[in-house]
Amino acid sequence: MKGRALIPMASQVILLCMLVCFGGVYGTQDEYRLLNDMFANYSNIIRPVERSADPIDVLIGAAIQQIIDMDEKNQVITLNLWMRMQWTDSNLKWNPADYGDTTVLIVPIETIWRPDIVLFTNADSSFNGMMMTSASISHDGIVRWNAPAIYQSTCKIDITYFPFDEQHCSLKFGSWAYHGFQIDLKNRTTSGDISAYIDNGEWTLVGMPVKRNLLFYNCCPEPYPDVEFTVIIRRRALFYFINLLGPCVLISLITVLDFFMPADAGEKVTLGITILLALTVFLLLVAETMPPTSEVVPLIAQYYACTIVLVSLSTVMTVYVLSLHYRLPGTNRVPRGMKKFAFSFLARIMCMGSFLVNMGDDDDENEISQNKSHAGVYENTFLSHQNGIAIMDDSEKKSSEESSVVSKRFESMTHDIMTNLKYIVKKKKDEDAEDDIMTEWKYVAVVFDRLFMWVFLLATTICTLAIICQPKPFTGPNEF
Known part of the structure; x- marks a missing residue:
């Protein structure tokens, strides 16, 4: 086998011990002989190509098994993935006829060369990656390595439509040390495998498309390919x-x-x-x-x-x-324009009753008629008292002229009584006017309160529809 470098004897001993412990005792002599021949001069450090200018084609794929956690506060997603890699090792080829028709050999991944594929969007401080499982080697040198891994990746959270949002979390895998002329990283399929996915209570998995990117960085003139897995998840909004x-x-x-x-x-x-x-x-x-x-x-x-x-x-x-309802005594009357607007217009369109409408139409006339009737009653009362006093005065004058002093005293007392009576009548009249003014303001407050209720309902409805009906990209029916 050409181009193979010698490895220390200790590594060979460790390899043989591992093979014996994990099934070498029960293996066939052909497999034992194949292992001795292949790994006699094998190095897991040197890139396994026949010519140094040749790149190694590495195919990478993934199957999503579970969404463990979505830390929206720190914008980190934790996923359980089953990684699948495939490449060709030119140093691990044999003729099956020479080894008892042995076509496949299972060896620990630490014993062979493997590409240094890392997660570029890693958010785990410990940088834990794939589990070191065994790899499958076919007689034509094709190495297949399938291993589970738990990755913590950064995820740009778009909360515009929260809680009816959909997140696109990108996981970029690539070689850290080898450039594109040494390792040509490619995606195995155009989408990830979601057949073994376990449903999440908060998120619905929409899809997992895969694409290959070829990027040039400022540090190096060579291209660096990477494979990007985009995990598309939609939030369950019922909670x-x-x-x-x-x-x-x-x-x-x-x-x-x-x-x-x-x-x-x-x-x-x-x-x-x-x-x-x-x-x-x-x-x-x-x-x-x-x-x-x-x-x-x-x-x-x-x-x-x-x-x-x-x-x-x-x-x-x-x-x-x-402030309209609780008016202090002595306040002004409701302005005529405000009264007409409240009772004749607002009360009518809000169906608040005919009594409020009638107040706006006939209130001034009723007020004038009521004032006239009160004035007439007060005037008749006053005249009746004056006539009584006049009759009493005539009878006293005719009875005796000696009672003039008593009559003057009686007239003085009667005058005081009439003065007090006029004050009481005026006080009652002012109180009635104050009550009428306060009642008008209370009715105006009721009308404006009903108006504000409809304004609030209308504004709430418009704002709710304007917020909910904002256009957003359609990606399928939303699941609660």
Whole structure:
């Protein structure tokens, strides 16, 4: 055998001991003789080619067995892969007829030359790679090495459509020391083997395409080929829908109840602030599960932020309604334009009842008629008292002229009584006017409260549809 370098005798002894321990005792004499002949002058250091200018074609493939973990915070994916490599060793060829028709030989991988294939996107600090399993050698020099491996690889997480997202994690394998003129790395198939894949509870495996890249680095003029496996996984969104999106939708619906709560209850602002705090807590839970990035804002974060803004605006609306409802005594009447807008326009389009509409149409006339009737009643009351006093005065004058002093005193007392009576009537009249003004403001507050409720519902619906219906690439039906 040409081009073979001598290896130390200790290595040969170790090889023979391993072969004897792992089945050499029960092997045939032909296999024992084949091992002695092949590894007598074999070196597992020198690249096994007949001419130094010839490259070795290395075929690499992989079968994904399990997605162990997806660390989105650190953007690292852990996979269980079954690696499959194949190359031709020109120093490991024999004629089967010379060794009892032995066509295949199984040897430990440490005893033969193997390409230094490493994971370029490795994220494991210990750099653990493939398990050192045995390799299969055929009589024509083709070496097949299949070995399981657990890889931790970097994975660029795109959280734009979280939790309805799809991730593309690339695993690049290549030779670290040999360039493309020494090892020509190629992919065995156009896609990875997913037949033995074990389903993951959080992710659905969509596919595993494979492609070959030929890159030139600044360090070296030679090309460096690599094989890139792209693991495409889609998130199962049922868990996040139940635990994150569902509560947010329910909290948004509870906000509508804030507009139905009477202003006299005194809990409208408290309910709005409580809802705002609950949304903030859920937003913090979402932020803990996603990587801290400022490149994109995920859909769920957009939805929570939009909901928080709308709930904050609803609290501002509630404060405005309360300011209309609780007016201090002595305040001005409702402006005529505001009254017409609230009672004649808003109340009609929101179907709030004919009594509010009638207030906007006939309120001024009713007010004038009521004032006139009150004035007439007060005037008649005053005249009746004056007539009574006049009658009493005439009778007293006719009875005796000596009672003038008593009559003057009685007139003074009557005058004081009429003055107090006028004050009481005026006070009652002012109180009635204040009550009418306060009632008008309360009715205006009810109308605006109903208006703000419909504005909140409309804004929530528009924002939700705008966020959910954002265009995204279609890659197949989403699985919960």
